[in-house]
Amino acid sequence: MKVEELNVDEKIGHVKDVLSDAQKKRGVLIHAFQSIQKEYNYLPEDVLNALSKKLDIPLSDVYSTASFYKHFYFKPRGRNVVCVCVGTACHVRGASKVLEKIEESFGIKQGETTEDLSMTLETVGCVGCCGLAPVATVNEEIVGDLNPKKVGDVIKMVEGK
Numbered sequence: 001m002k003v004e005e006l007n008v009d010e011k012i013g014h015v016k017d018v019l020s021d022a023q024k025k026r027g028v029l030i031h032a033f034q035s036i037q038k039e040y041n042y043l044p045e046d047v048l049n050a051l052s053k054k055l056d057i058p059l060s061d062v063y064s065t066a067s068f069y070k071h072f073y074f075k076p077r078g079r080n081v082v083c084v085c086v087g088t089a090c091h092v093r094g095a096s097k098v099l100e101k102i103e104e105s106f107g108i109k110q111g112e113t114t115e116d117l118s119m120t121l122e123t124v125g126c127v128g129c130c131g132l133a134p135v136a137t138v139n140e141e142i143v144g145d146l147n148p149k150k151v152g153d154v155i156k157m158v159e160g161k
């Protein structure tokens with residue numbers, strides 16, 4: 001039998017409608033997450049609760065869908081995101097010292113956000129600029145050849161935004 005000869009609608013019957021409802025809801029969820037995160041910079045718990053009720057999707061499904069994607073956040077994020085590369089090349093060239101200095105300067109640990117929401121500090125495996133190691137990104141900008149003394153450059157970039 002050729003593919004063209006298959007009557008897909010007949011084969012899957014009402015299952016098609018059930019699946020498409022579920023799929024539509026999942027699709028709506030992703031768009032809703034994007035809009036919410038654009039507005040709040042993360043996915044606030046009370047907004048996810050309201051979304052769950054509005055779409056009639058169990059809250060556990062809302063969370064499991066959101067947590068599947070790495071770019072949705074459940075905690076408030078800073079207006080600036082500093083990401084220190086801790087990949088092998090950066091590690092051997094002193095990334096941990098750079099990270100320590102940034103943590104000390106902003107009073108937060110990696111994965112945390114300053115109280116005034118000015119900055120979130122993260123780490124990453126490799127940003128593809130190993131020749132500039134050690135490297136950090138400030139939002140979209142790359143700062144290379146870092147050392148604890150040059151952390152001031154990163155601070156200026158955060159404060160200037």
Ligand code: FES
Pocket residue numbers: 085086087088089090091125126127128129130131133134135
């Ligand atoms: S290991 Fe840091 S940029 Fe590649």
